[in-house]
Amino acid sequence: MKKIIIIxxxxxxxxxxxxxxxxxxxxxxxxxxxxIGGRARQxxxxxxxxxxxxxxxxxxxxxxxxxxxxxxKTSDYYKLIRLDPGYEVYFGKNDSLSISADLNxxxxxxxxxxxxxxxxxxKYLKEAHFNYDVAINKVVYKPGxxxxxxxxxxxxxxxxxxxxxxxxxxxxxxxxxxxxxxxEFPVLxxxxxxxxxxxxxxxxxxxxxxxxxxxxxxxxxxxxKAMKQxxxxxxxxxxxxxxxxxxxxxxxxxTGVTVDGVFYPxxxxxxxxxxxxxxxxxxxKYRNYSQEYWKQRVFAPSALMYYVAFDNKLENVSxxxxxxxxxFEIHASQIYDKAVWPDNPLFYASFPSITDTSFAPEGKEAxxxxxxxxxxxxxxxxxxxxxxxxxxxxxERLTNQSVKESILFYExxxxxxFVRDYNAYKGNAYGLSNILLQTAFLKxxxxxxxxxxxxxxxxxxxxxxxxxxxxxxxxxxxELANSYLKETGYGKTI
Numbered sequence: 001m002k003k004i005i006i007i008x009x010x011x012x013x014x015x016x017x018x019x020x021x022x023x024x025x026x027x028x029x030x031x032x033x034x035x036i037g038g039r040a041r042q043x044x045x046x047x048x049x050x051x052x053x054x055x056x057x058x059x060x061x062x063x064x065x066x067x068x069x070x071x072x073k074t075s076d077y078y079k080l081i082r083l084d085p086g087y088e089v090y091f092g093k094n095d096s097l098s099i100s101a102d103l104n105x106x107x108x109x110x111x112x113x114x115x116x117x118x119x120x121x122x123k124y125l126k127e128a129h130f131n132y133d134v135a136i137n138k139v140v141y142k143p144g145x146x147x148x149x150x151x152x153x154x155x156x157x158x159x160x161x162x163x164x165x166x167x168x169x170x171x172x173x174x175x176x177x178x179x180x181x182x183x184e185f186p187v188l189x190x191x192x193x194x195x196x197x198x199x200x201x202x203x204x205x206x207x208x209x210x211x212x213x214x215x216x217x218x219x220x221x222x223x224x225k226a227m228k229q230x231x232x233x234x235x236x237x238x239x240x241x242x243x244x245x246x247x248x249x250x251x252x253x254x255t256g257v258t259v260d261g262v263f264y265p266x267x268x269x270x271x272x273x274x275x276x277x278x279x280x281x282x283x284x285k286y287r288n289y290s291q292e293y294w295k296q297r298v299f300a301p302s303a304l305m306y307y308v309a310f311d312n313k314l315e316n317v318s319x320x321x322x323x324x325x326x327x328f329e330i331h332a333s334q335i336y337d338k339a340v341w342p343d344n345p346l347f348y349a350s351f352p353s354i355t356d357t358s359f360a361p362e363g364k365e366a367x368x369x370x371x372x373x374x375x376x377x378x379x380x381x382x383x384x385x386x387x388x389x390x391x392x393x394x395x396e397r398l399t400n401q402s403v404k405e406s407i408l409f410y411e412x413x414x415x416x417x418f419v420r421d422y423n424a425y426k427g428n429a430y431g432l433s434n435i436l437l438q439t440a441f442l443k444x445x446x447x448x449x450x451x452x453x454x455x456x457x458x459x460x461x462x463x464x465x466x467x468x469x470x471x472x473x474x475x476x477x478x479e480l481a482n483s484y485l486k487e488t489g490y491g492k493t494i
Contacts, residue, residue, distance in 0.1 A: 010038025015474020191300020
């Protein structure tokens with residue numbers, strides 16, 4: 001039985017572990033933290049539960065497909081609830097729009113805000129559906145080795161959409177600033193300005209409005225637990241508190257890794273840890289990319305997050321609530337162009353205890369707040385307190401209620417924490433931006449060019465940021481690793 005070591009236990013690593021465990025390899029996952037899950041860890045304290053990372057469950061078909069590969073269903077592991085509304089967007093005081101789970105109601109909403117916009121939306125979502133099918137069935141499961149992975153009749157028909165921005169496409173059909181922001185919101189998950197994101201990615205609107213927004217009973221960590229259970233059913237070993245210090249290389253092949261001075265031998269190594277950090281575990285001569293390369297990449301935002309416990313239920317908010325009452329262009333410029341702390345940021349809030357009573361004691365509310373910020377910013381307790389006061393004041397004003405006095409406690413998490421806990425380059429939260437020059441085969445490669453039995457997976461390589469892409473990334477790298485081992489006599493020199 002050949003040995004495979006996987007560094008990190010985020011979604012991409014757990015996905016790869018499941019597939020390679022199923023293939024019969026002896027797989028060991030090494031996680032530096034006390035809890036598995038990478039960015040999807042969970043904080044439990046004083047009767048409250050908080051998902052520390054992802055909170056949106058989009059693209060349910062991707063999760064269905066993953067578990068189906070093992071003759072399982074999501075319902076074997078967790079219960080799903082479709083949210084209605086999927087989310088609510090605030091544009092000003094007592095001024096919000098809710099995105100229903102009923103597509104016809106979304107059309108009605110658009111028409112009410114702007115006459116004629118529902119016709120555009122119907123046509124737009126039809127195109128988004130087509131692009132979604134192309135992306136999922138023909139593009140995102142590719143390993144990103146060559147431009148030829150993208151050259152096919154389906155993509156040739158849409159090639160112009162890689163040269164046009166999604167913002168340009170939306171603004172041609174919709175005049176209302178509110179509706180524009182609603183349509184542009186989903187691509188923010190891709191980590192780039194809508195004005196820099198190719199129009200092909202309109203398929204995110206299909207994921208949003210057609211496939212819907214879901215919640216896992218118990219939170220996103222239930223997905224982590226499900227994947228752990230599945231991996232262990234195939235004999236995968238998961239070790240926590242095991243920070244890899246070095247990737248050992250001899251004769252241009254990795255022989256394993258070192259953890260706390262202890263050598264773990266392997267026929268093949270996969271890293272789901274931050275790509276740039278992984279390369280630092282190698283001698284310079286074995287790295288795929290230089291430090292200058294990483295400096296030149298366009299990174300998706302980092303985040304300033306707060307996990308807040310309230311002593312009572314809040315009013316006038318939905319499970320997912322977005323606060324778009326400030327100028328998006330200014331905030332985006334302060335993230336991508338100037339890399340400074342934002343003056344008046346947009347922010348997002350999740351109140352999972354509205355849907356799921358397991359998140360907070362009866363009569364109380366658990367909340368997660370997120371402000372997108374530029375990676376690499378220096379943070380301090382003073383800055384964290386300053387922005388917390390800002391968003392709480394805006395929450396009170398926009399939703400017309402007093403909440404400050406009912407705060408029981410809060411914890412914060414931002415750039416320095418991303419560096420400390422995840423070795424994230426510049427404290428990034430979402431990996432690389434999905435701009436044109438960082439799409440598909442233009443992303444960092446999954447296989448080391450010099451150490452052929454060393455592979456990479458996760459949000460800094462294909463397909464990109466987000467939970468579904470991370471799970472797909474794990475599948476892709478498992479196929480590459482499996483092919484390599486079979487083609488080379490199980491890790492022997494070629």
